[in-house]
Amino acid sequence: MSVIAVLEQADHQWNRLSFEAIEAGRKAAQIQNVPLEAAIFGAGIESLAREAAGYGVSKVWALDHELLQNYTPDGYAAALEQLVKREEPSLILFPHTYQVRDYAPKVAARFGKALASDVVDIRADGSEAIFVRQLFQGKLNADVKLGGPPQFASVQAGAFRSVPVGPAAAPVEQVGVQLEGSAIRSKPETPFRETQRTVDLGAANIIVSVGRGIKEKENISVVEELANVLHAELGASRPICDNGWLPMERQVGSSGQSVSPKLYLAVGISGAIQHLVGMKGAKTIVAINKDENAPIFETADYGIAGDLFEVVPALVEEFKKAQG
Amino acid sequence: MKIVVSVKQVPARDSSLRLNRDGKWLEEADLSFEINEPDAYALEEALQLKEKLGGEVVVVSAGPERTLQTVREALAKGADRAIHVVTEERGAMDVFITAQLLAKAIEPESPDLVLTGLQSDDLGYGQTGVIMAELLGFAHATIVMEVEPQNGSFRVKRELENGWYQYVVLPLPAVLTVQSGIKKLRYATLMGIKKAKTKEVKSIPVSLLGIDAAPRMTIERVYAPRRSKQTQMLSGSPQEMARQLVEKLRFEARVI
Numbered sequence: 001m002s003v004i005a006v007l008e009q010a011d012h013q014w015n016r017l018s019f020e021a022i023e024a025g026r027k028a029a030q031i032q033n034v035p036l037e038a039a040i041f042g043a044g045i046e047s048l049a050r051e052a053a054g055y056g057v058s059k060v061w062a063l064d065h066e067l068l069q070n071y072t073p074d075g076y077a078a079a080l081e082q083l084v085k086r087e088e089p090s091l092i093l094f095p096h097t098y099q100v101r102d103y104a105p106k107v108a109a110r111f112g113k114a115l116a117s118d119v120v121d122i123r124a125d126g127s128e129a130i131f132v133r134q135l136f137q138g139k140l141n142a143d144v145k146l147g148g149p150p151q152f153a154s155v156q157a158g159a160f161r162s163v164p165v166g167p168a169a170a171p172v173e174q175v176g177v178q179l180e181g182s183a184i185r186s187k188p189e190t191p192f193r194e195t196q197r198t199v200d201l202g203a204a205n206i207i208v209s210v211g212r213g214i215k216e217k218e219n220i221s222v223v224e225e226l227a228n229v230l231h232a233e234l235g236a237s238r239p240i241c242d243n244g245w246l247p248m249e250r251q252v253g254s255s256g257q258s259v260s261p262k263l264y265l266a267v268g269i270s271g272a273i274q275h276l277v278g279m280k281g282a283k284t285i286v287a288i289n290k291d292e293n294a295p296i297f298e299t300a301d302y303g304i305a306g307d308l309f310e311v312v313p314a315l316v317e318e319f320k321k322a323q324g
Numbered sequence: 325m326k327i328v329v330s331v332k333q334v335p336a337r338d339s340s341l342r343l344n345r346d347g348k349w350l351e352e353a354d355l356s357f358e359i360n361e362p363d364a365y366a367l368e369e370a371l372q373l374k375e376k377l378g379g380e381v382v383v384v385s386a387g388p389e390r391t392l393q394t395v396r397e398a399l400a401k402g403a404d405r406a407i408h409v410v411t412e413e414r415g416a417m418d419v420f421i422t423a424q425l426l427a428k429a430i431e432p433e434s435p436d437l438v439l440t441g442l443q444s445d446d447l448g449y450g451q452t453g454v455i456m457a458e459l460l461g462f463a464h465a466t467i468v469m470e471v472e473p474q475n476g477s478f479r480v481k482r483e484l485e486n487g488w489y490q491y492v493v494l495p496l497p498a499v500l501t502v503q504s505g506i507k508k509l510r511y512a513t514l515m516g517i518k519k520a521k522t523k524e525v526k527s528i529p530v531s532l533l534g535i536d537a538a539p540r541m542t543i544e545r546v547y548a549p550r551r552s553k554q555t556q557m558l559s560g561s562p563q564e565m566a567r568q569l570v571e572k573l574r575f576e577a578r579v580i
Contacts, residue, residue: 073454073464098485101442102466105451109458114420114540117449135546136446139341142416143544185463189491191484206580230580242505248487255483263579284577286569291338292557298549302572303557304565314566322570322580 001149003029004061004089006080006104007040008097009048010071017095019162022055024122024155025093031124032090037061039083039175041076043069046172053168060170061087065177067184073103074184079177080107084150086175091129096154108152116144116153118273137272138295157254157277199249201233206263209235209252209279213268213289213308217245222312223267229319235259235279237269253278268308271296288312325379325473328430329370329403330440330456331363332422333387333394337445348543349415359394362441366502368509369471370439371402377473380404382433386425387411392525399520400512406525407433409533416447416543423455424535429528431460435497437478442467442501450501457499464499465492469506 005025007018022038029036038052039061049062063079076099084092084107092107094100096118108115120141121132131144131153146153201207208227214220220240227234234250241251252259253275260281267288269275272295279285280299287300288308297303304311335341335355342351359367370381383398385391386409395406409425411417430438438460443450450466457464469489470481479493483503494500512520530537556572558565573580 098467098483101450102454102464105449105454106458106464108451109420109423109455112420112536112540114418114423114449114455115451116541117451130544133448134549135448136335136341137448138549140546141549142546145542145544147538147540185495186465187493189493191488191490193487194489239505254485256487258486263573263577284573284579286573293341295549297555297557299553300555301553301577302569303555304569305557306562306565310562311566314562315569318563318566318570319580322574 001034001088001090002037002058003032003034003091003093004037004039004083004087005057006092006094007038007052008095008099009040009042009045012042012045012048014048015095015097016162017097017157019055020157020160021093021095021155022057023160023162024119026056027122027160028091028093028129031122031127031129033127034090035059037089039063039080041068041079049172050168051165053170053172054165056163056166057170060172061175062172063175063177065179067179067181068177070188071099072184072186072188073106074186075179076103077106077110078179078183079175081110082177083175084111088149090149091151091153094154096156100154104152104154111150113146113150113152116146116151119153119155120159134273137270138276138298139293156273158280194248199233201235201250201252201257201259204233204259204261206230206232207235207252207259207261208232208265208267209237209269210240210246210267211237211269212239214240217243219309220245222309226265226267226312226316229316237272237275266296266300267312269296270294271299325373325377325437326382326433326435327370327373327379328382328384328433328435328438329363329367329398330384330426330430330438330452331367331394331398332360332385332441332444333357333391334360334444334446343546347545347547349546352414357390357394359397360441360444362443362502362504364441364509365504365506366439366441367398367401367403368507369502371510372507373437373471373473382407382435384426384429385409386417386422386429388414395525396520397512399523399525400516401510402516405523408525408527409530410527411530418539418541419447419449419451420455420540421535421537423452424459425530425533426452427456427459428533428535430456437497438462438499440499440501442503453499453501460497460499462497462499463494464501465494466501467503468500469503471500
């Protein structure tokens with residue numbers, strides 16, 4: 001028995017969330033009192049596997065096969081199923097990436113299990129692991145227990161801090177994955193970016209972001225004025241861009257841009273996790289929202305629970321005054 | 325083209341979330357309910373595909389009696405008929421059990437395509453669609469932004485992270501989990517609401533579906549998250565709060 005942390009790479013580049021999954025795995029392995037191992041998928045991944053061996057794991061499993069060169073849910077699920085059947089781990093832990101969301105539930109289902117997805121903490125109840133998940137877009141937490149092995153869980157970006165790599169101390173073992181091309185039903189094309197971005201929110205010092213609370217496209221100008229006074233870039237949460245009220249390139253969050261400005265003002269944004277992961281690196285965060293229980297206030301340094309249509313114009317006046 | 329859309333009824337976005345007595349779920353009496361938003365987009369995509377390709381749209385939902393309201397709304401928007409798997413479950417449903425119930429209800433329909441939202445707004449597991457695909461033996465793609473029919477297959481645009489996308493070609497039958505915002509949602513017309521009353525809703529009690537009902541995940545406790553940051557909440561009139569904030573940003577945080 002072991003805890004296996006599943007690492008993610010594309011084109012031989014690590015997804016850095018892989019190392020957060022290792023740290024989460026370390027915690028779970030301590031609780032369950034079993035060794036921590038890692039697994040990596042791909043084709044020609046020896047050097048990555050050796051690098052992974054430096055993250056304080058006792059073994060790295062290499063699922064190396066030419067049909068794993070490009071990600072497909074059928075290929076990855078079949079490969080991981082073979083490792084789980086062979087090693088019978090107590091827990092398989094993933095980073096909660098879009099890729100993991102695509103195939104991890106499929107693997108779990110093959111063992112008659114579900115995935116404790118998007119876990120923000122792992123705690124002990126004796127030698128049993130309790131997985132902490134968010135409900136209602138972060139408004140509530142739930143302690144969740146999984147049944148007997150194998151257990152499956154994925155951890156939220158930023159919930160565990162990754163440690164720096166050390167010397168590659170652990171052995172790398174090839175799994176010897178058996179795969180047939182005919183078993184892979186979907187044909188992926190090359191990933192692409194939509195358009196060249198003209199707005200680089202990542203470089204902005206101050207960002208004023210607007211969310212659902214703005215209600216109508218016509219009201220965006222209220223927030224735009226605040227951005228102008230502060231010489232800030234205008235950002236937005238996903239629903240605003242989905243509605244076409246602001247261009248997609250202004251979207252902050254997991255599917256948009258990740259930003260780390262000096263000052264981030266979230267206006268009428270409730271703070272769904274998909275948004276928070278894109279902005280929680282900001283130095284100072286201000287949240288303005290009419291719902292005092294909105295999760296955005298958990299992340300904010302300064303919070304104003306109030307009507308943005310009253311607060312924002314007042315702020316514009318005060319900032320103007322402050323600038324003389 | 326026969327399209328099944330799987331929808332979930334969830335507490336409305338602005339519901340007040342009060343815990344129930346055993347602290348494992350919410351006080352349902354306080355809640356109003358609505359269709360899970362990503363599922364509304366899956367329904368919209370299904371209706372538009374039907375308009376383009378012809379065929380039938382069947383809505384499937386698993387939940388207690390109240391779920392019928394959400395099912396009727398989907399019919400009013402243009403779905404042709406519905407299957408309601410009637411659960412007695414109070415509280416959070418186990419995602420694996422839900423997926424099994426839905427797959428069992430869908431299987432005899434032999435659909436070409438099953439659409440559902442990428443995740444639910446309440447439990448947020450984001451895996452009902454993928455588990456259904458596995459149980460049905462269908463191919464799948466998640467976080468889908470565009471659906472293009474081709475000869476006997478579909479080419480779909482998937483959202484990846486950080487502004488990347490990818491096209492994937494899938495054979496039929498397939499399950500697609502749909503991202504919110506991919507099309508503009510329609511409203512039900514008066515005529516649609518009237519027609520919905522005469523459309524077929526097949527009710528299936530859970531006991532008839534013969535699933536393995538052992539829970540895979542048990543919620544031990546639900547609670548408000550602890551603040552990870554010391555948040556200063558300002559108070560007063562809008563003008564007073566604005567003045568305080570500017571002061572704090574200048575002299576305390578020193579960011580402007």
